[in-house]
Each structure stands twice: as structure tokens, then as C-alpha cells.
Amino acid sequence: MKNPYSDETFLARWLNNDLNDRERTEFEKSDDYQKYITILNKIEKLESPDYNKKKVFNIIRSEIQEKSKVRTFIPKWTYGIAATLLVLIGFFFFFDNSTSYSTDYGEQISFKLLDGSEVVLNSKSELKFKKSNWNNDRKVKLVGEAFFKVKKGSDFVVETESGRVKVLGTQFNVNTQKDFFEVTCVEGKVKAMDNYASNEAILTKGKAFRIANNIVENWETETAEPGWISGETTFTNTPLKQVIHSLENQFNLTFDKKNIDQNMRFTGSYNHTDIKLALKTIFVPMEISYTFNNENHIVLVKE
Structure with missing residues (x-):
């Protein structure tokens, strides 16, 4: 069967973002594409201090150029490249030890x-x-x-x-x-x-x-443990942007903030057990109205 890729350096050029539009489009439609994306995504998440992306790429490219000389119905170099990547992943996971x-x-x-x-x-x-x-x-x-x-x-x-x-x-x-x-x-x-x-x-x-x-x-400030540990988050002259971010993390909310000044400062606290009371405690003193657009999305408007 004819090699599905245009030349022996195809994957190396893909890794280096050197494919033309036609090559890229055809490759993204192939069965192999998602396999390589999955492998590379795992490599991107590694955090080993010895991890060198350029070095890894050069190793992969070398393997590609060597193994792509053999072509069969299922190209052997496909297995070689995948094996190289998987060995590298295993190597970094082993030494990362995080x-x-x-x-x-x-x-x-x-x-x-x-x-x-x-x-x-x-x-x-x-x-x-x-x-x-x-x-x-x-x-x-x-x-x-x-x-x-x-x-x-x-x-x-x-x-x-x-x-x-x-x-x-x-x-x-x-x-x-x-x-x-x-x-x-x-x-x-x-x-x-x-x-x-x-x-x-x-x-x-x-x-x-x-x-x-x-x-x-x-x-x-007070020297006791932070209030959020016992269910009440406290702020001292904190930018409103950070207060809203805290609400998002606590209650799984999103906010429409385009009609307010997020640099306004807030001093106070909110309780983790009652979302409506928390919103009232923060936004009423700041003269900001809040409306639920749906269960988890809130629109904020300066009064």
C-alpha cells in the first residue's frame, strides 16, 4: 500500500508545524492523528526538571527518519515512533516522581x-x-x-x-x-x-x-487560621475581581462582569453554606445588582 504521508519526514515536519494546508487537513482526518495528539498531550503535561522539549523532538525526529524507510500495509515506522514516544513518557514519569x-x-x-x-x-x-x-x-x-x-x-x-x-x-x-x-x-x-x-x-x-x-x-490582620477553613471567607480591602473569583470557586458559578468595575475594593466576609446570602453580603454594600441568568450564571450591574 502507498505510504499515506507525502514523504519520510512527514511526522517530523508535523511536529515542527511545517506542513502545508493540504497535508495538515488530510492528516487531521486520518486515524493516526488523534493517537499522536494524545501522546503529545501527555508529554506536554510532564514537569520533570530534566525535561528538554528540543532534545525530545530531535530524538523523535531521528527515530522517524530511521524507521520511515520501511513501508508495509501498516507502516512499521508508525509503531517505532509510537514506541519511542511511549518510552520517553515512561522515562519522564519514572524520574519525575511527583x-x-x-x-x-x-x-x-x-x-x-x-x-x-x-x-x-x-x-x-x-x-x-x-x-x-x-x-x-x-x-x-x-x-x-x-x-x-x-x-x-x-x-x-x-x-x-x-x-x-x-x-x-x-x-x-x-x-x-x-x-x-x-x-x-x-x-x-x-x-x-x-x-x-x-x-x-x-x-x-x-x-x-x-x-x-x-x-x-x-x-x-488577625492571627488565627484563615476563616475559609471553617466555612467563612474573609477579605481585607481586596479587589472585587478576586472576591468574585472566590465565589466562582466556592459555588461553581460564572459571572457577567462587563458592567462593573472589578478594581473596586471589598472588606468583609461571606459564608459558604448559603449562596444567596453570600451574594447579598458582598454585592448589596457595593451597590451592585445581581441577577441569575440561569442556575449557575449571574449578571452583575452597577446600580
Whole structure:
């Protein structure tokens, strides 16, 4: 049977996004296409520190060029390429040796890390860490919000998209989203900073630090565990955008926000048990009307 692809380097050119429109269209209609997409999607999710996409691509391309010389009814090089990709996936999963925890809407989970440090993860959040070399490099990656009770020992680092926290045995809360980074120290001492180390602060008990839309803020707060752990989320002069994001994560909601100013600030709290009371508590004082467009979509309008 004729090779279904135009030349021996077809898959290499596809991986490098060099196909012409006709080749791309025909390939996307083939049975093989979705198989390769699935494999590559798995590779994209790997986070091994030794993972080098360019190196992997070169290995795959080399295999393609070598194995594509054999053609049968089901081309042998197809199996060779797939096998190469699967071996690479297995290799990186083996050495990645990572663990992750995540939560759904309105969900919280608590767990212990390898050194006995405790973490409580808030709704729609994720935490990842590497098991390998943990004793020498205690580092976790956080998306969302979490409360940490860190055991004393070597340095402990929390990395996020918008900033980092470095501690040495303490209790603290981290809330992070795109363009938002907030740290509150409950016990001990922490160092909070953006990812460029251009803004940083040493926080002790009752101190808080925030970077929101490139604005740096420091303030004092209560020293107890964050209220969200016991079912009540509290805000201190927080941009409304972050308050709405919290409501979305807690109650599985979406909001039409185009008719309000999301930079407005809110101070107060809402309870997790009653969605209507939560909306009233936040939006009535801010003179914002809210209307359910359907069960999970709300339209906001400034009065």
C-alpha cells in the first residue's frame, strides 16, 4: 500500500508545524492523528526538571527518519515512533516522581507532606511537589489557595505563578492567581516576594503582604487560621475581581462582569453554606445588582 504521508519526514515536519494546508487537513482526518495528539498531550503535561522539549523532538525526529524507510500495509515506522514516544513518557514519569493534590468547587482537603508539614487546600486549587530529594529541597508548586503548617527543618519554598514564599517552620496562608499574590503569616516568620525579587517583605505573626495588579500592599490582620477553613471567607480591602473569583470557586458559578468595575475594593466576609446570602453580603454594600441568568450564571450591574 502507498505510504499515506507525502514523504519520510512527514511526522517530523508535523511536529515542527511545517506542513502545508493540504497535508495538515488530510492528516487531521486520518486515524493516526488523534493517537499522536494524545501522546503529545501527555508529554506536554510532564514537569520533570530534566525535561528538554528540543532534545525530545530531535530524538523523535531521528527515530522517524530511521524507521520511515520501511513501508508495509501498516507502516512499521508508525509503531517505532509510537514506541519511542511511549518510552520517553515512561522515562519522564519514572524520574519525575511527583505527587499532586487538587480540589473541586466548594471542596477542601487536608494532607501531610513527606516531612510531616500539614497543608489545607482550598476550593479549585492544586499543589504539586517532587518526592525525589525532598529532604534537601522542600519545594511545592501552588495554584489557588492553601494554608500551611510547616515543620521546622531545612528551607521550605512555595512557588506560584505570581510569587514565592520562603519559610523555616511556621504557619501561613497563600492565595494566588494570575496577577494576584497574597500571603498572611499566622506564626513564625516568612519571606514573601514576587518572582523577580523586586518586591519582597519579611512577615511575622499577624502581618500580611499582597501584590495585585502590580500594586504592593502590607497590613496587619488577625492571627488565627484563615476563616475559609471553617466555612467563612474573609477579605481585607481586596479587589472585587478576586472576591468574585472566590465565589466562582466556592459555588461553581460564572459571572457577567462587563458592567462593573472589578478594581473596586471589598472588606468583609461571606459564608459558604448559603449562596444567596453570600451574594447579598458582598454585592448589596457595593451597590451592585445581581441577577441569575440561569442556575449557575449571574449578571452583575452597577446600580
